[in-house]
Amino acid sequence: MNRIPLLIVFLAAWCGIFAQTQFPSIFAWTGAPVSILPALTIYVALSHSIGIVTAFCVFASISLDSLSANRLGVSLLPLFACAFATHARQHLILRDQTYARLWLGLGAGVAVPFLTRVLLSYGPRTALGDLIGFDLVLSAGINALACPLCFAAFDRVRDVFDYKPIAESSFRPDRQIKRSRR
Amino acid sequence: MAACTVLVLALVLLNLPAGAAGRVKLAVSSLFLPMFGLAGASQSFVDRASYSLLTRDTLIAEVERLKKENGSLLLTAAQAQDLFAENARLRAAVGWTNRIPWKARLTRVIAREPTSFWRGATLDFGSSDGARIQLPVLTRDGLVGRIRAVTATQSQVALLGDPECGVSIVVRETRDLGILQDARTSNAGDGMITVRLLQSSPGVLAGHHVVTSGLGGVFPSGIPIGEIVDTRQIDGGLYTEARVRLGANFNRLEEVYVLMP
Numbered sequence: 050m051n052r053i054p055l056l057i058v059f060l061a062a063w064c065g066i067f068a069q070t071q072f073p074s075i076f077a078w079t080g081a082p083v084s085i086l087p088a089l090t091i092y093v094a095l096s097h098s099i100g101i102v103t104a105f106c107v108f109a110s111i112s113l114d115s116l117s118a119n120r121l122g123v124s125l126l127p128l129f130a131c132a133f134a135t136h137a138r139q140h141l142i143l144r145d146q147t148y149a150r151l152w153l154g155l156g157a158g159v160a161v162p163f164l165t166r167v168l169l170s171y172g173p174r175t176a177l178g179d180l181i182g183f184d185l186v187l188s189a190g191i192n193a194l195a196c197p198l199c200f201a202a203f204d205r206v207r208d209v210f211d212y213k214p215i216a217e218s219s220f221r222p223d224r225q226i227k228r229s230r231r
Numbered sequence: 232m233a234a235c236t237v238l239v240l241a242l243v244l245l246n247l248p249a250g251a252a253g254r255v256k257l258a259v260s261s262l263f264l265p266m267f268g269l270a271g272a273s274q275s276f277v278d279r280a281s282y283s284l285l286t287r288d289t290l291i292a293e294v295e296r297l298k299k300e301n302g303s304l305l306l307t308a309a310q311a312q313d314l315f316a317e318n319a320r321l322r323a324a325v326g327w328t329n330r331i332p333w334k335a336r337l338t339r340v341i342a343r344e345p346t347s348f349w350r351g352a353t354l355d356f357g358s359s360d361g362a363r364i365q366l367p368v369l370t371r372d373g374l375v376g377r378i379r380a381v382t383a384t385q386s387q388v389a390l391l392g393d394p395e396c397g398v399s400i401v402v403r404e405t406r407d408l409g410i411l412q413d414a415r416t417s418n419a420g421d422g423m424i425t426v427r428l429l430q431s432s433p434g435v436l437a438g439h440h441v442v443t444s445g446l447g448g449v450f451p452s453g454i455p456i457g458e459i460v461d462t463r464q465i466d467g468g469l470y471t472e473a474r475v476r477l478g479a480n481f482n483r484l485e486e487v488y489v490l491m492p
Contacts, residue, residue: 122244
């Protein structure tokens, strides 16, 4: 299997986390940082094996926590819980339908920050904001929009980079009619 | 199997000692260094491009304005020097120890806090440059926060409004003491924050200035924080709560000063 599409997904997560720390004008406009990690997690959960899903969640959560005041590892469990639940039920999910992608993105956009906030409430430092606040609504909206876009973009990347299946020819040597003068 | 692995890994990470967790964070965040460099370079490129669009007349007007401002500041500095010497003499006469002057070190903000759980920023200023935990961070317009974590090349700042950045304040005009509350009760993002005064203070009015009191030992006294917008009596009139418009604009933090002892 070609690994380039997978590397591009990891790179997108890395760039997405970096982008969350930049562009203060977007922050001023939205009132909260914009994260598309839940949408990317849904894409990975429905497109790759459980090993890759786990590696993605560990990579994304540790990268996010390293740039944040979060305790290291606090965002791992919410991200993985979301990914694992989606991956375990992938045979029931209509992956190719846009409305399914949209609802999955919306669900992940709510679940990941909500679970992280619940975990943080058990920590030594109490996080800012309410359990259900504006940032949750923003995350739901952004990820609902981002999830179908992620599927469309990364499926296209996979089509570009994956090995093409060998085209079956209708020619069969055993059925060739051999003509001769005899 | 995967779920168990993640659970164990999460438990290990969450229970890492602070030093080890800090080193892991540093190692992982160093992966972003090329991106920070790229962002800084592109920002300076955009700045240079915008400078090249300025006309000669604009530049001359700016130089004239700066000359006037410089003259005024030199005069103020001369007066302050005189007051400083007088203050030192009086302190010596009374037997008080002299205040140690702070040095301001200019540094660049390279990142914001990526989550909405905390209010913070990352500075391009680490322990190799002399950064230490608790050092105050400010802009020309007022206090911004304090350093909460330091690595060799970067430091994380807890901004005003973060639960980790409590500040003891005083109203400059009335000398009423108070505490700057975290953003659970106010939103520092929109430039406003709530101050709870330690007693009912009907003399505190809109337009009064809020500065650091110097109590607590983290922030030196007299650093401007903001201006009172309105006040209200709380807890049956026992205390006064005031909304303060912060002097520093947190949405436009690019360069900040770190006060070095």
